[in-house]
Amino acid sequence: MARSVSQRLLLAGSVAVAGSLILTGCGSSKIGGGSGAAPNASQSVNAEGADSALAAMVPAALKTKGTVLIATDSTYAPSEFKDASGNIVGMDVDLGNAILKKLGLKAQWQSADFGSILGGITAKKYDLSLSSFTDTKAREQQVDLVEYYNAGEAIATLAGNPDKLSGQASDLCGIKVSVQTNTTESQEIAQTINPACKKAGKAEVPGNGDQFNAQTDATSALIAKRDQAMMADSPVVDYAVKQSNGQLVKIGQNYNSAPYGIVVPKGDGQMAQAIQGAIKDLINDGTYLQILKKWGVDSGALTTDKVLINAATS
Known part of the structure; x- marks a missing residue:
């Protein structure tokens, strides 16, 4: 947002x-954590391997490239921000890396001005975006959004x-x-x-x-x-x-309160469904909640039945 x-x-x-x-x-x-003692940004999370069925859903062009360029506004802690070394870190980053691992892909994170991201997606400058975008009907006119967190x-x-x-x-x-x-x-x-x-x-x-x-x-x-x-x-x-x-x-x-959505190019339904399946996998294997707890934001966790595509109500 x-x-x-x-x-x-x-x-x-x-x-x-x-x-x-x-x-x-x-x-x-x-x-930041529930007790006021913040999670440790260096904490590791589960290293689950690729899901072959989901990886098979990845569009051929992305599969060939192997690395997905993800735009994010890296001033929005604890979701996405830069650490003392200039690395982009945060809840969205950990989650995005885990999702792409499920799909047999790697992430390349790029800082971008928030207001320019959706246009960059439609212009094919970026492949995806995880940047705390609230899923709204207006945004769904421009891109597809896979819901993953409630804020x-x-x-x-x-x-x-x-x-x-x-x-x-x-x-x-x-x-x-x-x-x-x-x-x-x-x-x-x-x-x-x-x-x-x-x-x-x-x-x-x-x-x-x-x-x-x-x-x-x-x-x-x-x-x-x-x-x-x-x-x-x-x-x-x-x-x-x-x-x-x-x-x-x-x-x-x-x-x-409303869900955040991972931004996918409009009409790229197969990739949106692959991401949706990966999020559900991460919820079921415990990685999803581990990531949210790491960053002290588990109060907004979704259950698998709430991981929807383009489900904005306003």
Whole structure:
């Protein structure tokens, strides 16, 4: 949904540390877990071999190439981000590698601006994308999406909640909100929140949100007190709060839960079905849940009957 990490916001005092480390993986390798102690990014996962029946479904061109070019916005921890060595890591990366191994393929990960990825898929610049894309009817007009994880939206603010926000999106009228461009959250501000604020006679969210190409910059803007709140996917907000050294808090509950989808070129049904089968295999053999637990995001796990293709409801 929402997402190089090379830019760091230099802030005074303790903010300087959090602003440069948040969502970049440049701090502790422990990056978020249910207990607040983060999973270890170097932790290994099951090394299951290829499934011959699924591998046989891979289109001939990809099978011949052997390596699949996967686009991802590597500023969206813990799903996809760069570690201290510049390697792209995260939940989506581990899952993508495991899926392709089931299909007898290898992954080549490439950082891309989030807003350019779908166009890159349709232009055949990339073969696939795992980049926290919420499956929506609008996106299904352009690409096919294989659902693999369930995430909600969430709101964070500064510690102490100085503006006394309730955590409801409708409570953001007149509030400066940082958000990543081209995400579900940025669209929500422009298409839902601000029209509702205007109808109620309240001030709108300025500028349809303080928009950034990278989620890392959106988070840093809140820490720097440039903004009063931040909207992002729930795993991203949870991660940011854990990495902020007490400077950020999550307010309210997750809302608008919807599945993420692996992006496949439109009409490439055989590849979509192969990926769907690989995800189900990974769920059944335990690899899928192991990966989610590694990154502290297992609350969004799907069961095999929920691994659907193009099943958006809105």
